[in-house]
Amino acid sequence: MTMRLGEVAGADLQRFGKPLDGIRVLAIEQMQALPYATQMLARLGAEVVKIESPGIGESGRAALPMMSDPLGRSVGVTFLRNNLGKRSVTVDLKHPEGREIVLRLAEKADIVCENFKPGTAGRLGLGFEDIAAVNPRAIYLSVSGFGNTTESPYASWPAYAPVAEGMAGLYDFKRDPNTAPVVSPLGALGDSGSALFAVIGVLAALRHRDATGVGQYVDISMFDAMVALNDAGISYWSMGLKDPGLAPLINHSFRAFDGYFLIQCARPHMFAAMADLVGKPEWRTDPRLSGPQAWFDHIEDILRPGIEEWAADKSRLQACAALSGVGVASGPVYNPGDVIDDEHVRNRHMLVEMERTDGEPAPILSPGNPVKLSRVAEGPESRVPWVGEHTAEVLGTELGMSREEIERLAAAGAIGLETP
Structure with missing residues (x-):
């Protein structure tokens, strides 16, 4: 089933709490590479306060497609899938009093994070040294295209997910040399993959702080x-296989009557089991199919015709169930609609449902938390924040500001007081 906002899976486990309960995160973030990481921290129990620009919010709110919030403002798809469970505070970081507010919030934070271009946070007076000066226990996380703490010839380059993916060799993997690379074939892997390394780094730094009492700089380059993530391609290359697509094994897709399924087979006993299953026992002793390299060499002229003849009256799931039953690794090739309808995905609470606020009937779906902990309940998830929705609340409760002071700062342009 999809998880609706506010629901809890494993409610009997709530008594254990969450592993990051009490951890405070101050996130100066935009788009996905860092917001996905802080959303994961929120799902593990951290309190995340998100700093946005007054009025327009962060750039992910402008991504297409989008919906309208209760005041008719744009909320883009990139923002919608990366900001569940956070609070939004709008601050002008270039205003002296705005910068001071962020530093005061940083004094109370366990983690302060940003994903500007390298050097931007420092120029704003919100770099690692600035935060460490007011809170030496804080973990400072940066996520950028090419890192902040070492020299890079690309340091000044703007970088989104496909830039990092392409430069890392992922677009050359199994590519026909006569065909142009397909850009973004895996969605925003460069963002979400970098975010997961960011979470690993932050958790390690928190553990180190537990032991030493001192924070440190976690620097993630996309x-x-x-x-x-291109470990296979690099390792193959180093061992003389310049095209990973020529790796000696069956690692291909095949057609069933309702679409494609894939098979990975690199062991003789699996090949023998597959040959028997598809009605080609002679493949076992065919000298042309003597091992993994030979199987690869004869995919198109021998194996594909035989496998697809067998699968012609089967669905993808039927074919894969039969192959799995004899120990051959296989899986259906799904589109996003198939994933949404999949029983495993429903049972694992891997989709979160957020009702739209603009009159459209179908809810917005985003991936749930893939980290399943036996003593931690999943959820409850709360919706994404509207621009500046929590500014007055956070400044009042966290910094003890009076309503008069908050309104003065808004009038001065240091903060925004958008009406939720």
Whole structure:
């Protein structure tokens, strides 16, 4: 089933709390690479306060497609899937009093994070040294295209997910040399993959702070993260296989009557089981199919015709169930609609449902939390914040500001007081 906002899976586990309960995150963030990471921290129990620009909010709110919030303002799809469970405070970071507000909030934070272009946070007076001066226990996280703490020839380049993916070699994997690379074939892997490394770094830094009492700088380069995810291509290349698409094994898709399914087979006993299943026992002793390299060489002229003849009257799921039953790894090739309808996805609470606020009947779906902990309940999820929805609340409760002071700062342009 999809999880609706406010629902809890495993409610009997709520007594255990969440592992990051009490951890405060101050996030100066936009788009996805950092917001996905802080959303994961929120799902693990952290309190996330998101700093946005007055009026327009962060740039992810402008991504298409979009919906309208209760006041008719744009809320883009990138924002909608990366900001569940956060509070929004609008501050003009270039205003002296706005910067002071952020530093005061940073004094109370366990994690302060940003994903500007390298050097921007420092120029705003909100770099690592600035935060460490007011809160030496804070973990400072930066996520950028090419990192902040070492020299890079690309340091000044703006970078979105496909830039990091392409530079890391992911678009050359199994590519026909006569065909142009397909850009963004995996969605925003460069963002979400980098975010997961950011979460790992932050959790390690928190553990280190537990032992030493001192925070540190966690510096995540999206390019680095994608290089790490291209481990197979790099390792193959280093061992002389310049095109990973030529790896000696069956690692291909095949047609069933309702679409495609994939098979990965690299072991003789699996090949023998597959040959028997598809009605081709002679493949076991065919000298042309003597091992993984030979199987690869004869995918098109021998194996594909035989496998697809067998699968012609089967659905993707039927074919994969039969292959799995004899120990051959396989899976249906799904589109997003198939994923939404999948029983496993429903049972694992891997979709979160958010009702729209602009009159459209179908809810917005976004992925749930893939980290399943046996002593931690899932949820409850809360909706994304509207622009500046929590400014007065956070400044009042966290910094003890009076309503008069908050209104003065708004009049001076240091903060925004958008009506939720």
